[in-house]
Amino acid sequence: MIKLSQSQEYSIGGVSATEIAKEYGTPLYVYDISTIESQYNRLDAAFSSIGKRRINYAMKALSNINILRTMRRLGSGIDAVSINEVMLALKAGFAPSDIIYTPSGVDMEEIDIAVELGVNINIDSMVALEEFARRHKDTPVGIRITPHIVAGGNAKICTGGIDSKFGISIHYLDRVEALSRETGLKINGIHMHTGSDIYDVDVFLRGAEILFNAASRFPVEYIDFGSGFKVRYRDTDRATNVELLGEKLSAAFNAFCEKAGRDICFMIEPGKFLVSDSGTLLVGVNWVKQAPVTTFAQVNSGLNHLIRPMMYDAYHHIVNISNPFGEIKDYNVTGYICETDNFAQNRPINEIRKGDVLAIMNAGAYGYTMASMYNSRFRPAQVMVKDGRCHLISRPDTLEDILSTQIDLGE
Numbered sequence: 001m002i003k004l005s006q007s008q009e010y011s012i013g014g015v016s017a018t019e020i021a022k023e024y025g026t027p028l029y030v031y032d033i034s035t036i037e038s039q040y041n042r043l044d045a046a047f048s049s050i051g052k053r054r055i056n057y058a059m060k061a062l063s064n065i066n067i068l069r070t071m072r073r074l075g076s077g078i079d080a081v082s083i084n085e086v087m088l089a090l091k092a093g094f095a096p097s098d099i100i101y102t103p104s105g106v107d108m109e110e111i112d113i114a115v116e117l118g119v120n121i122n123i124d125s126m127v128a129l130e131e132f133a134r135r136h137k138d139t140p141v142g143i144r145i146t147p148h149i150v151a152g153g154n155a156k157i158c159t160g161g162i163d164s165k166f167g168i169s170i171h172y173l174d175r176v177e178a179l180s181r182e183t184g185l186k187i188n189g190i191h192m193h194t195g196s197d198i199y200d201v202d203v204f205l206r207g208a209e210i211l212f213n214a215a216s217r218f219p220v221e222y223i224d225f226g227s228g229f230k231v232r233y234r235d236t237d238r239a240t241n242v243e244l245l246g247e248k249l250s251a252a253f254n255a256f257c258e259k260a261g262r263d264i265c266f267m268i269e270p271g272k273f274l275v276s277d278s279g280t281l282l283v284g285v286n287w288v289k290q291a292p293v294t295t296f297a298q299v300n301s302g303l304n305h306l307i308r309p310m311m312y313d314a315y316h317h318i319v320n321i322s323n324p325f326g327e328i329k330d331y332n333v334t335g336y337i338c339e340t341d342n343f344a345q346n347r348p349i350n351e352i353r354k355g356d357v358l359a360i361m362n363a364g365a366y367g368y369t370m371a372s373m374y375n376s377r378f379r380p381a382q383v384m385v386k387d388g389r390c391h392l393i394s395r396p397d398t399l400e401d402i403l404s405t406q407i408d409l410g411e
């Protein structure tokens with residue numbers, strides 16, 4: 001997290017943000033490990049009344065191996081959505097039993113590999129479950145269900161509605177039961193993920209009731225409540241009150257287990273909550289361009305590095321770390337890509353000058369992992385700050401990287 005420190009300069013994990021930008025250059029992703037630690041511990045504490053519990057970090061949010069190792073050190077498991085994420089998690093030292101793989105619509109061969117690797121699996125459609133039963137009837141498997149609840153920060157990240165591509169409809173649970181009976185396939189877990197950016201605790205509690213109903217029909221060893229905990233992107237945003245959620249959901253879960261007389265593992269799989277706030281994208285100002293009614297701060301980055309503002313109209317707070325006390329003026333902060341790629345519009349920011357460094361906040365989740373080489377631009381380097389020291393955890397791309405997958409057929 002980037003903060004204005006007592007010395008009146010911006011710092012990340014106790015290190016001057018200006019110095020970091022000077023040493024590593026911009027654009028640059030910087031992650032403060034202490035923020036990840038405190039978010040993890042806060043979430044774990046919120047659910048501490050549940051004996052058997054597991055936080056599985058949704059690594060799609062930020063998948064650098066050093067971040068994965070940080071999560072492992074904290075006691076987290078992994079939520080993986082692709083077989084490559086599974087491989088990366090194994091490489092980071094996670095045991096197969098600490099990984100839960102919940103893909104959507106992938107081919108059976110990928111699922112076969114997951115079975116071979118021995119990771120936990122959640123299947124998200126009836127057709128795939130039927131095929132799974134044909135091939136692996138002796139491998140216990142979980143199912144992802146769709147609750148038919150629409151919730152989430154915007155339409156693109158709502159995943160629980162009746163028309164959602166995700167999961168097995170709760171209306172098909174009879175079919176799952178029949179399949180299990182006929183083939184002997186054991187359903188060992190129930191999973192649900194309603195969407196991202198859900199602040200309302202009641203949405204999670206309504207989802208929990210649906211999960212409990214489903215879980216009571218199968219010999220489940222775990223119930224996975226997914227994620228979607230909303231973080232604050234701006235001061236006025238409402239964030240999920242995880243302490244309240246922890247209190248209410250833990251009570252409901254413990255009551256369910258007690259009533260059912262079963263010892264079930266409680267799982268959640270947060271991405272954003274754990275890493276969003278820890279990340280800052282530092283960008284340099286190439287030009288301050290005056291147009292008739294707008295002042296543009298043109299930076300050395302774009303939607304190729306952080307697509308959230310363009311993809312979801314997401315708000316990311318921006319501060320000018322080079323001029324923290326300059327006069328406030330309105331700017332459009334915009335990238336260098338050949339499409340409109342605004343990071344902010346009509347945003348009051350301390351006066352921006354050519355060469356200044358701006359910090360785009362809350363960029364830890366779905367920043368680098370959604371970055372691309374569009375316009376044949378390089379993805380930036382990444383640095384993590386731990387115990388007051390900076391560590392380079394990935395270098396920027398190079399022209400060789402871009403060419404490395406291309407096959408030149410010549411003239």
Ligand code: LLP
Pocket residue numbers: 058061079102157193195196197226227228229269270271272273308312365366
């Ligand atoms: N579990 C499943 C099955 C998911 O699909 C996701 C996110 C998560 C867990 C983690 O959700 P989180 O705690 O991060 O909300 N790129 C979008 C968010 C899409 C998330 C996709 N799935 C964004 O930048 O807002």
